[in-house]
Amino acid sequence: MKDKSKLYDFSTFLILILITLFFTVFGKGFLKPGNISNIINQASFLAIIGVAQLVVILTGGINLSIGSIMALSTVLCGPLLVREANVPVILPVFLVILFGAAVGTVNGLMITRLNIPAFLATFATMYVARGAAWLYIGKGVFYGINDQIRFWAMGELVNLNGFRITMPIVLVALFLVVMWFLLAKTTLGRRLYFTGSNPVAAEFSGIPTKRVIVLAHLLSGLISGIAGIMYVARINAADANLGTQYHFDAISVALIGGAVMSGGVGSVWGVVGGALIISVIQSGMNNMQIPTEIQKAFLGVIIILAVFFNAFLQDQKMKAGNDKPVKKGNTANA
Numbered sequence: 001m002k003d004k005s006k007l008y009d010f011s012t013f014l015i016l017i018l019i020t021l022f023f024t025v026f027g028k029g030f031l032k033p034g035n036i037s038n039i040i041n042q043a044s045f046l047a048i049i050g051v052a053q054l055v056v057i058l059t060g061g062i063n064l065s066i067g068s069i070m071a072l073s074t075v076l077c078g079p080l081l082v083r084e085a086n087v088p089v090i091l092p093v094f095l096v097i098l099f100g101a102a103v104g105t106v107n108g109l110m111i112t113r114l115n116i117p118a119f120l121a122t123f124a125t126m127y128v129a130r131g132a133a134w135l136y137i138g139k140g141v142f143y144g145i146n147d148q149i150r151f152w153a154m155g156e157l158v159n160l161n162g163f164r165i166t167m168p169i170v171l172v173a174l175f176l177v178v179m180w181f182l183l184a185k186t187t188l189g190r191r192l193y194f195t196g197s198n199p200v201a202a203e204f205s206g207i208p209t210k211r212v213i214v215l216a217h218l219l220s221g222l223i224s225g226i227a228g229i230m231y232v233a234r235i236n237a238a239d240a241n242l243g244t245q246y247h248f249d250a251i252s253v254a255l256i257g258g259a260v261m262s263g264g265v266g267s268v269w270g271v272v273g274g275a276l277i278i279s280v281i282q283s284g285m286n287n288m289q290i291p292t293e294i295q296k297a298f299l300g301v302i303i304i305l306a307v308f309f310n311a312f313l314q315d316q317k318m319k320a321g322n323d324k325p326v327k328k329g330n331t332a333n334a
Helices: 002-026 033-057 066-076 090-113 118-137 147-154 167-185 187-197 199-204 209-235 246-256 268-287 292-322
Strands: 156-160 163-166
Touching: 002 268, 002 292, 033 066, 033 163, 033 167, 033 209, 033 246, 033 268, 066 090, 066 118, 066 209, 066 246, 090 118, 090 209, 147 167, 147 209, 156 167, 163 167, 167 187, 167 268, 187 199, 187 209, 199 209, 246 268, 246 292, 268 292
Parallel strands: none
Antiparallel strands: 156 163
């Protein structure tokens, strides 16, 4: 599993290099420091929602409710997020993350306790959470997000000849390191991979797979809450329409980054590569004044190629394993 993830990571960053070279040659000023920093800033947000999707995909599931969780958790805490609330900033941030984790837990319980497929459970949650946000706020919008929160999501720390090192770059980098450690170095991470790669074997080996799936969705909802905070801080408003397409963006980032829908394969750094690829494509095509519709079509082609390439690598890996000589030994009669 780790070998596959490393191979997919390599292929993802190879694709990133090729796409960057293409836009460098055919675009104007693509590698200017200001444009590079804009690409990284955009990719930082995509990486967050990509990781939110990854932790579920590793178990063989999917989360279609990421955008709706972002909307519901931030709208419910909207009165505390604005400047006029005059409350310690940690309170609304904590509550948003808590609400996100709670909705994610509900997803996990529906899947494990009610035996509802992840696609259907999160599809239902997508509409229920969005509807709840609409019932709470209607057509209203919470404007004027707390300045401290806005600084976390937009603040500039250093400007190096046009290249801006911002707070989201620093915070997301720390977040990615934490998530890498969680998935690569902890028992929970190993259980997520094992549950997705072979749930039956995982169950027989003593891994509580149902609990692992619940924890995966809890973690996905928690990260969605973090993404919601980042997004409302950027646009300076919270409303029920937030993130209507972000579940698709999250899936795109994860798949381009090497995650496999059947589970058990994927990594945080692959997601980073996928986020950068999407951000580079959007920036490069905007620079070349290519219409949005063509951009979406091109991104669809990239996703298909990434999935096809990952399937090819997986097939080659299985063939290589089958070609290995089998050691002969004594076998006991049944």
